[in-house]
Amino acid sequence: MRYYIHSIVIICISLLSVSSWAQRGVFLEPHVFLTQVFTQTPEPKTLWLTKETRPIAEAIAGHSLPLRARYYQQGPRTAWVLEEIGKELPITLGIVVENQQIVTLRVLEYREVRGGEVRYDFFTQQFVGTQLTDQERQLSKNIDGIAGATLSVRALKKTARLALYLHQQAITASVP
DSSP states (O other): OHHHHHHHHHHHHHHHHHHHHTTOEEOSOHHHHHHHHOSSOOOEEEEEOOTTHHHHHHHHHTSOOOSEEEEEEETTEEEEEEEEESSSSEEEEEEEEETTEEEEEEEEEEOOSSOGGGGSHHHHGGGTTOOBOTTTOOBSSOOOOOTTOHHHHHHHHHHHHHHHHHHHHHHHHHOO
16 A cells, blocks of 8 residues: 555656656757748848947846847848746747737747746737837737746747837848
């Protein structure tokens, strides 16, 4: 009897640890993401954050940012591979913006133990068509949360806002 209870406990712990590890993973390599969103992958470009744009970008992100951001552009379409901390670890996102709205948002790599539901289409499709509001630089659409994934949801919303802002700056910089 004692052996039986001990075995059940070990099996339950094993199943719980396996399910939490199932949240993590590389779901799409950045170079594959880029081949999916462009007819021909453009050369990377660099957007330098200036003394005017950096404070705004950092206010959106909620933390300091590097002086430059790498992106890819083909006509009016830009693609960004950005990282944001969920609860403790970075989430890598691929975000495509065209005509000032999100066309695609994909979770490329998820490293957290919980909250991995944010990588599924039922969640990421909410971002399609979203824009930035003029003054507050908030998302134009309400994004529904996921119970147990609050910090991951916040990270994706914040990164979506940042990609939209960076897109505005990149398009403005590329106009002669």
